[in-house]
Amino acid sequence: MTTPTLPAPATAPAAPVSPLRRTLRALAMLACLPYIVLKIAWVAGSTAGIPEGSVLLDHPTATAVANGISVIADAIVVLLALLLTRPWGLRVRAWLLLVPVWAATGLIAPIMAGYPAQLVVALLVPSRTGPAVAPVPDFLDPWVFPVVYGGFIVQGLSLGTLFVLYSRDRWGRVRAGRLGELPAAVSGAGVRACTVAAAALALAPAGLHVLWACGMTGGLAPDYADGYDSDQAVVDVVRAFFLVVAGLAGLALALRRPAGLRVRTATATAWVASGAAGCWGAYMTLVALMPQTDGGKEPTLVMAGTYAVEMIIGFLLAGCLAVILNRRSRTA
Numbered sequence: 001m002t003t004p005t006l007p008a009p010a011t012a013p014a015a016p017v018s019p020l021r022r023t024l025r026a027l028a029m030l031a032c033l034p035y036i037v038l039k040i041a042w043v044a045g046s047t048a049g050i051p052e053g054s055v056l057l058d059h060p061t062a063t064a065v066a067n068g069i070s071v072i073a074d075a076i077v078v079l080l081a082l083l084l085t086r087p088w089g090l091r092v093r094a095w096l097l098l099v100p101v102w103a104a105t106g107l108i109a110p111i112m113a114g115y116p117a118q119l120v121v122a123l124l125v126p127s128r129t130g131p132a133v134a135p136v137p138d139f140l141d142p143w144v145f146p147v148v149y150g151g152f153i154v155q156g157l158s159l160g161t162l163f164v165l166y167s168r169d170r171w172g173r174v175r176a177g178r179l180g181e182l183p184a185a186v187s188g189a190g191v192r193a194c195t196v197a198a199a200a201l202a203l204a205p206a207g208l209h210v211l212w213a214c215g216m217t218g219g220l221a222p223d224y225a226d227g228y229d230s231d232q233a234v235v236d237v238v239r240a241f242f243l244v245v246a247g248l249a250g251l252a253l254a255l256r257r258p259a260g261l262r263v264r265t266a267t268a269t270a271w272v273a274s275g276a277a278g279c280w281g282a283y284m285t286l287v288a289l290m291p292q293t294d295g296g297k298e299p300t301l302v303m304a305g306t307y308a309v310e311m312i313i314g315f316l317l318a319g320c321l322a323v324i325l326n327r328r329s330r331t332a
Contacts, residue, residue: 021085021165024158028081031154032074034147039067039074049144055297056139062290076100077155084162090170101163102318106275107283108156114238115149118231125230174329175267179252180259186327187254191320195254198316199247202277205306205313209240219302239280243310246273250317253324263328270321278314281307 041048042056043064050056056063083089083097167175187195208219213233217225249270252261284307288299299307 017085021162024162025081025085028155028158028162029078031151031158032077034151035074036071038144038148039071042067043071049141051141054139059291077104077159080104080159081162084159084166089166098322101159102271102275103279104159105156105163105272106277106279106314108152109272109276110235110238110242110280111149111152112156113241114234115145115153117238118234121230121234171329174325175264177263178259179256179261179263179266182256182263182328183331184256186324186331187256187320188323188327191323192254194316195250195320198313198320199251201309202243202247202313205310206240206243208302208306209236209243212236213240219300219306221298221300221303223297224299224303239276239310242273242276242280243313245269246277246314246317249273250320254320267321267325270317274314274317274321276314277310278318281310281312281314285311 038049042050047057080097080100083092089097211218212220212228213236217228220228249266252258252266253270285304288304288307
């Protein structure tokens with residue numbers, strides 16, 4: 001993925017570490033603890049929170065490796081919290097910051113949107129498993145989800161606010177103004193063509209997710225279809241939503257329409273939605289590629305293809321956004 005080379009001016013003032021930023025930094029760090037502790041316990045061999053029959057127990061080595069990677073990934077949140085609140089953070093090269101923040105945003109945003117929606121739906125529609133954003137039934141014990149996802153939501157809110165403040169300090173001019181004021185050169189024919197193609201392509205996986213949420217079982221693995229409930233329907237609706245929003249936000253930036261829309265609004269929307277589509281598509285593609293001992297749980301070609309297309313769409317739109325921001329930084 002192409003990343004913008006947005007330079008920090010040598011004379012840029014250090015962002016003051018205000019009480020608000022210190023509080024948000026502490027919240028982000030504390031919110032990492034439940035997830036990290038649980039993952040370390042699983043790497044050490046504990047089965048706390050993992051029910052009998054869970055797919056996590058089918059391949060202990062692969063699961064341990066995945067959990068170890070997850071610990072490292074969540075530990076990066078601590079580094080990001082420091083980077084976004086310390087003066088030296090303004091001197092870090094843009095791509096070293098933007099790539100992990102984009103990925104973190106993309107992974108957390110659907111949880112922040114989907115998990116509260118699942119809690120509401122669970123009050124209205126009885127569910128056998130309770131709220132859970134999980135790729136297969138009986139993935140984890142129900143208590144794991146409020147503990148882990150509650151921490152993710154706090155991370156998302158605190159880090160998201162810190163990043164908004166940081167980007168205002170460092171790149172305020174890049175995201176200033178309205179779309180109609182941007183010169184045509186910030187997108188160009190190539191970016192516009194890629195954005196239109198990605199937005200059109202997004203309709204296919206988004207449509208499938210909506211159809212699955214409405215009760216269609218075609219293309220789903222047998223066990224997956226049998227265990228499909230209201231919680232998974234919410235997940236599919238959320239993923240369809242982010243795909244559509246990513247396409248629309250990308251088109252708005254590339255075509256510079258509607259002219260009155262603020263650049264920062266379009267940029268933030270494209271940033272979050274493309275990350276959600278690309279990163280969750282990549283994650284689910286990796287899950288689909290993992291070997292399954294139970295043929296009924298093995299993702300179908302339709303499922304795997306849908307995840308792969310989502311990944312491609314998200315990364316393509318993120319690349320277009322990076323090019324637009326890079327060109328914008330030269331004219332701002």
